[in-house]
Amino acid sequence: MTQARGRDRDDAGRARSARPRDGLGRPLPYGEPGVPRQPEGIVRSPERTVTEAQALLDSGRPFHAHEVFEDAWKTGPEEERPLWRALAQLAVGLTHAARGNPTGGVRLLRRGADEIARWTGPAYGMDLPGVTGWARALADEVALDERPVDPARRAPRLR
Known part of the structure; x- marks a missing residue:
């Protein structure tokens, strides 16, 4: 990472914050210990994408799972792309719900669920109706009770 015009840049010169992040992807002050970030641009098989994202979701790191889906x-x-984008939206929706942002959480959970419900392509072993039901139920819960959710306890079962 380098700095150019006051902004952190990656080795390719793209803007990318070098600040450490917590388990929910929130920036921490420079020098603080953080959670290792997911590398960007990794090409994975769909099955590996689902497996890695599920492990991150199970460990309470939905922001990082979103990054895996974003790579796909x-x-x-x-x-x-609509499938992987929708799954990334669900992971970000869970991230917002865990951070205590009910509006963002509900919006992204519902948007992702709607996209997955329209998906007619391959499911790669995922229980997409179950994931859609999980997202809609969590969105309804977060809309009624705006307290942050425990992301590990509320993680979806993708398969």
Whole structure:
């Protein structure tokens, strides 16, 4: 990481914060210990994507799971991008719900659920109706009770 014009940059010169982050992806002050970030741009098989994202969700790190789904969205076949984008939205929705942002959590959980419900392509072993039901139920709960949720306890079962 380098700094140019006051902004952190990655080795390719793209803006990317070098600040450490906590388990929910919130920036911490420079010099604080943080949770290791997910590397960007990793090309994974769909099955590996699901396995890695599930492990991150299970450990209470939905922000990091979102980054794994985002890699699939950005590096996978064009026709599969809606699936991976929707799963990334669900992970970010859980992140917002865990951070205590009910509005963002509800919005992203519902948006992702709607996209997955429309998906007619391959499921890669995922229980997409179950994931959709999980997202809608969590969105309804967060809308009624705005307290932060425990992301590990409320993680979806993708398979």
